[in-house]
Amino acid sequence: MTNIDFKAEVEARKTDLLADLFSLLAINSERDDSQATAETPFGSGPVAALKQFLSLAERDGYATKNVDNYAGHFTYGDDLPDEAQVLGIFAHMDVVPAGTGWNSNPYEPEIRDGKIYARGSSDDKGPTMACYYGLKILKELNLPLTKKIRFIVGTDEESGWGDMAYYFKHVGLPEPDFGFSPDAEFPIINGEKGNITEYLHFSGENNGRVHLHEFSGGLRENMVPESATAVISGDLVDLNAKLETFIKTYATKHIRFDIENGIENRKIVTLHGRSAHGAMPEKGVNGATYLAKFLDEIGVESAFTKIAGTLVFEDHAGKKLGLAFEDAKMGALSMNAGVFKFDEHSSDNTIALNFRYPQGTDSDRIYAVLTKLSGVAKVTKSAHEHLPHYVPMTDELVSTLLSVYEKQTGLKGHEQIIGGGTFGRLLKRGVAFGAMFPGDIDTMHQANEFIPVDVLLRAAAIYAEAIYELAK
Incomplete structure (x- = not known):
């Protein structure tokens, strides 16, 4: 040298x-x-x-x-x-x-x-x-x-x-x-x-005691959503108190919320987490999945919030989805739920799941598992994939x-x-x-x-x- x-x-x-x-x-x-x-x-x-x-x-x-x-x-x-x-x-x-x-x-x-x-x-x-x-x-x-x-x-x-x-x-x-x-x-x-994003597609149907009109969260598929916003109506008694209790339950995550009044007695709820790189989702706090979990708990009945708030919630390895996989050299599969879009009037609402997967598994295996999820209308893949x-x-x-x-x-x-x-x-x-x-x-x-x-x-x-x- x-x-x-x-x-x-x-x-x-x-x-x-x-x-x-x-x-x-x-x-x-x-x-x-x-x-x-x-x-x-x-x-x-x-x-x-x-x-x-x-x-x-x-x-x-x-x-x-x-x-x-x-x-x-x-x-x-x-x-x-x-x-x-x-x-x-x-x-x-x-x-x-x-x-x-x-x-x-x-x-x-x-x-x-x-x-x-x-x-x-x-x-x-x-x-x-x-x-x-x-x-x-x-x-x-x-x-x-x-x-x-x-x-x-x-x-x-x-x-x-x-x-x-x-x-x-x-x-x-x-x-x-x-x-x-x-x-x-x-x-x-x-x-x-390897790197692939696969999209879960849902209808806008939901008919619980709390009705979901809109839901949005995330800026990019390779970023942990720092926040998410939902527009809801229906049985919203003690909404603030319920949110306060929810926040206290996850106090170590330092999440916070805002509530605004919308049209026709609707409430606009925004939950704030913390962004991170999608390759290391465990370093962030996914505001969208936390909001989905809260909505699921207070009475929204939708496959969209059910999957986001349970199967995807706090699971960065895809274990609850049945996708966990680890290679001795390249390590474990990771999953980031990056972008959420929902409108009750749309027949094509989506959750974008970005996977970083090691050798030994592939995007087709991931796809096959996701297509079996209850309430998912279809699954599509991003056009671009890295092996x-x-x-x-x-x-x-x-x-x-x-x-x-x-x-x-x-x-x-x-x-x-x-x-x-x-x-x-x-x-x-x-x-x-x-x-x-x-x-x-x-x-x-x-x-x-x-x-x-x-x-x-x-x-x-x-x-x-x-x-x-x-x-x-």
């Missing part, structure tokens, strides 16, 4: 790195299908962030390519022979919805107590810029490389990955030979579970990245397999690498998302050396 002090090189560029990162964090790049056009396939925000990122690369002298505002890349090493291998680096500019509960504007980044607070600070704009500056250091030091580098940035990682599907189909270049995504944690993520992915420890990509991590941190590297899905799985020889360190607080997909400045700088130094070792 080289003796260059990459940490010192990063520190010398700290001010510029933070300025460039803030220029990206200030852009609300949530997917917005209401703004989708031929020019803005996932809304105007993701496009704006993509263009800003590519403009930074152009400023620094890279050759860039924007593939119809779906994704883009810049290249380094164009002077190398055509047959030179290509190292791919995959990142993304889109973010999940900010939601509520922030102590500051999620799109006005600020540093408090050494932490950068903003939506996208840790997922994935912060790690992206740490990696970008890692490569920038190699370029400015003019270190000799034998492999080309293609830094690819998408705009739909948090949804259906339509950006990468379009990119690979239209970019006119072969896939990189190997690569990594700075969109997870250290020491490495060399395995990822389980694994790159062995013996692969030079994995061993090189771990050796860099060990050198820079003094910590022992080891393999990790997660339920989350990253762009690392786009390549057969692809992994995720950083930027969270062991013991760091994970605030991805949560209110008050942050990344510590020192973590950002440590990661940038690791990325610089890692890219050099992989491409030298």
Whole structure:
């Protein structure tokens, strides 16, 4: 390995790195299908962030390519022979919805107590810029490389990955030979579970002593719903007292509620939980399932609330549904009930269940079990599915990245397999690498998302050396 002090090189560029990162964090790049056009396939925000990122690369002298505002890349090493291998680096500019509960504007980044607070600070704009500056250091030091580098940035990682599907189909270049995504944690993520969302469909029929008119909860399938709202009528005597008792029963979950008056003696009840990443639903408090349980207890008779409030309630492994499964290497299946939609006048009400499943089971088995649930009209699958992915420890990509991590941190590297899905799985020889360190607080997909400045700088130094070792 080289003796260059990459940490010192990063520190010398700290001010510029933070300025460039803030220029990206200030852009609300949530997917917005209401703004989708031929020019803005996932809304105007993701496009704006993509263009800003590519403009930074152009400023620094890279050759860039924007593939119809779906994704883009810049290249380094164009002077190398055509047959030179290509190292791919995959990142993304889109973010999940900010939601509520922030102590500051999620799109006005600020540093408090050494932490950068903003939506996208840790997922994935912060790690992206740490990696970008890692490569920038190699370029400015003019270190000799034998492999080309293609830094690819998408705009739909948090949804259906339509950006990468379009990119690979239209970019006119072969896939990189190997690569990594700075969109997870250290020491490495060399395995990822399969990922599928399956939708339970219900009629609007319900005829209990409490009538459910509407129910909504959740922003994205890969987020734990932080809150849910129901419109109800009927036997609502002592509704406030019943809610107070319910809240006290689950006091350790820190849930809370609001009640408003609606039309025609209806009540609008909102229950607030806590959001979390859908790959780790146990870290959140699913406001939708708690509200469904409450409604089930006070007299709503609906398959929608029965399943949400009993079979799905507080079960992140699918045990009550009969879906629990565990693989010795890849771990256990997990389930996140992410989006709930109900209208009494609709014949197609849905609960979206997002599954992260290990090798040894599959989406068809999950589907077969779900179709047998009483009260479910039908089950459908999302169009996009990720199959389980694994790159062995013996692969030079994995061993090189771990050796860099060990050198820079003094910590022992080891393999990790997660339920989350990253762009690392786009390549057969692809992994995720950083930027969270062991013991760091994970605030991805949560209110008050942050990344510590020192973590950002440590990661940038690791990325610089890692890219050099992989491409030298």
